[in-house]
Amino acid sequence: MTAPEAQAPVLIVDDDPSMRAALRQWMGLADFTPIEAAGAQEAIGKISSSFPGCVVSDVMLQGEDGVSLMRRIGEIDAEIPVILITGHGDVPMAVEAMRNGAYDFVEKPFDPENMAEIVRRAVEKRALVLENRALTRRLEDGSSLESRLLGNSPAMRALRDRILHFASTDAAVLITGETGTGKEVVAQALHDFGSRKDGPFVAINAAALPETMVEAELFGHEAGAFTGADRMRQGRIEAADGGVLFLDEIVSMPMSLQPKLLRVLQEKQVDRIGGRKPVRVDIRIVSAANVDPREAVAARTLREDLLFRLNTIEITIPPLRDRGSDCLVLFDTFVNRFTAQYGLDRPETSARDEAFLQTYGWPGNVRELRNAAERFVLNAGVGRQPLEMLVTGNGAAHEIGEGDTLRAIMDNYERNIIASALRRHDGRIAAVMEELGVPRRTLNEKMTRLGLSRPKAGLTAAED
Incomplete structure (x- = not known):
């Protein structure tokens, strides 16, 4: 049984003590936590909008019946799964109950294993509902990391912990992960939750620019440096001064420019094209790659000494699968x-x-x-x-x-x-x-x- 439904509470509502005892035993053996109620009023007292499990109720109860109980539970929270059981084989009642929101309808006598499977699916659904509600509350606070990196799997919780831990440092970060995993989202989070959050976040995709433009985009140029350069232009590295420079698809950067980038990282200064003196910059470098950077080094598309400078910290984003x-x-x-x-x-x-x-x-x-x-x-x-x-x-x-x-x-x-x-x-x-x-x-x-x-x-x- 997976984590969301293990030990989930199952409220058993039946006025027959022997049936409650049997259901209690079956639910316990199936690794749920059985809770008992002899009637509808007692059951309502055990239900709230945060109830994390499901309800299994007999239709024929003394006083208020199971269908009426289901309606009252729905007034508390319409998404609490209610499974109704009956010994009368009343098909029209079953159809009506399902239309009114019953999660499932089971006839007596029933197979305990089949009942356990129905309950398992019901509590899985309930766990997802509560998880989504919690996520929605966090999403309403757009500043939260959970609102940017959705998911409650152990891998995503660990990823968020690593981001918050390393965001406060100025060390270079290399983000690795498959296409579509959200590498720029992680880079932006490292900026927004770090000490440089008031500084600029400048992103450049090395694979999206023609090789002839990468140098000018990164390092800028002086007026007259080349044909068409009629005025000085600040490069992306300078534009990121005081903040974070995000270099996406770093393995696609031309080999001819990698030594110049390495010098920027080492000396904290940038040389504009056609410039006479370097310009001091205070930046944090965050880079990303959707392939193994070590394989890029072996293939001679990425300098090993540059990789050493880029991956002081390496953060890997797990694939969705x-x-x-x-x-x-x-x-x-x-x-x-x-x-x-x-x-x-x-x-x-x-x-x-x-x-x-x-x-x-x-x-x-x-x-x-x-x-x-x-x-x-x-x-x-x-x-x-x-x-x-x-x-x-x-x-x-x-x-x-x-x-x-x-x-x-x-x-x-x-x-x-x-x-x-x-x-x-x-x-x-x-x-x-x-x-x-x-x-x-x-x-x-x-x-x-x-x-x-x-x-x-x-x-x-x-x-x-």
Whole structure:
């Protein structure tokens, strides 16, 4: 069981002590924290808008029934999942309850393992709701680091801690990470949360300028230095005096200019093109690369001595595929933003969409995810397409139809999650168990039921 739902509280509401005892035992074995109430009024006293779990209630209660209880819980917080159980097989009641906001409807007798799975999904959803609310509160304070670098995965919390720790220094920082991970956002944060926040932040992308322009852009020039230089122009390095100079795509800087940049870092002064004397500058250098800078040194596209000057501190941004459920939080946040921006109704994600969010590799990282959220919002009103289709152009043949059951939808979701974990870990069951938080027997049963097998190539008994 993963961190958000482990030990989550489950409020069990039933006027039958034996049923409460059975549910308490089953929920405890499933690693939840059971809380009991014999009736609706007692249950309401245990609920608040910050309740982090879900409610499992019998429909037929003495006095107020479970459907009425669900409505009262909805008045406290409409996003608390309520799972209703009944022994009467009342299909119309089930349909009506689902329309009125019930998370799920289960008939007695039910399979304890199936009930535990329903509860697990409910508390996962609740954890995401509370996480999004906390994130929204932080986003309202635009000065917070969380509002710029979204996500609550351990990798992102560690990244924010490193940024805040190093922001107060003047040491050179090299930011590495794949395309779309947010390297300029990190660079801007190092400026805004550091001692130079009142100074300028000057960014230049070495890969975006023609080689003939890079020198003039960086170092500036005197009037008459070359044809067309009719007046003195200050370079980006001078413009950053007292603040931070951000050099993106540093490995794309022409080799001929790298010694001159190295001298700036060593001497704290810049030579304009055509200038007679150097100009003193007080800057902090932050650079970024989307490839391994050591490989660039080996390929002779980056000077080793310049790399030593640039990476006094090295900060690596994790790719989105290594950030767990952050993709769900990010996508939800982006959807909310684009919904407000375009004045459209907010589209809801399906189980299949959520499965795709967590299993797709996102090679374009956060930038690609943001684009996907914008397309998702804009396309919702002109024929609902699965997110997979919008992002990859594939998957239309596997669309979940209106007649598919919840079990079929969730089987598809679990199949994608487990298959993705198996691929990431080359079929090593122990590693998959650790990532997904499930015991071996449960994982084996799910793999058998879902028709999954692990890759055999390259595995040894010791690796299993």
